[in-house]
Amino acid sequence: MDFLALWFLFDYIYIVTLAHFCKLLFTSFSIAIAVSDLKTGMVPRIFFIAALPIFLLIIILQADSPGAQALALWANFAGAFFGLFIFTIAFFISGRRLGLADIWYSGLIGLLLGPLWWFPAIGIACLAGIIWIVVSKKERIPFIPCMAMGSAAIIILQGWFT
Numbered sequence: 001m002d003f004l005a006l007w008f009l010f011d012y013i014y015i016v017t018l019a020h021f022c023k024l025l026f027t028s029f030s031i032a033i034a035v036s037d038l039k040t041g042m043v044p045r046i047f048f049i050a051a052l053p054i055f056l057l058i059i060i061l062q063a064d065s066p067g068a069q070a071l072a073l074w075a076n077f078a079g080a081f082f083g084l085f086i087f088t089i090a091f092f093i094s095g096r097r098l099g100l101a102d103i104w105y106s107g108l109i110g111l112l113l114g115p116l117w118w119f120p121a122i123g124i125a126c127l128a129g130i131i132w133i134v135v136s137k138k139e140r141i142p143f144i145p146c147m148a149m150g151s152a153a154i155i156i157l158q159g160w161f162t
Contacts, residue, residue: 022058023155026112030148033105037144043101048108055112076111079118083110086122102143109151117154125150 029051033043059076060069084107091098110118128146133139 018058018062022055022062022112025054025058027152027155030151033101034142034145034148037101037142041142042099043105043144045101045104048101048104051108052111055108059111075114079110079113079115080107081110082115083107083118083122097140098143102147105144105147109147113151113154113158117158120157121150121154122147123150124153 029047033047036043036047056073059072062072084103087098087103087106091100091103106118106122109121113121125143125146128149129141129143132141132146
């Protein structure tokens, strides 16, 4: 390998920030639980228990100062609470057609994207779900793959706007 190739490799590695790592980790996690939901109709709770402390640590490390850390944590906790609260209400209103993993994943989306980006992510997920129901002509579909698609779309949009 020549010096120029090593320089470009170092330059590429240097650009990858903690935010990029968080998004990559969240995308990997989303793919894993979406595949699990598609294949078995269930998502083991251990996925969420393992992911929560990792994502909380990344959120804390992303902030520049202790004040920014506290503000980021409160905003992200508000997003998590919001996602959990809205989907818990939807769980009971829908006659328990949503699964508990859908509620947990909604909270995780809120935790990572915040309350303002949670709405468009879930909106895209709902549109994807409606299209899936119409095309497949099924009454019930796994919703986590739709939520993964919605959150991935928002992560891409955030990259364009920030």
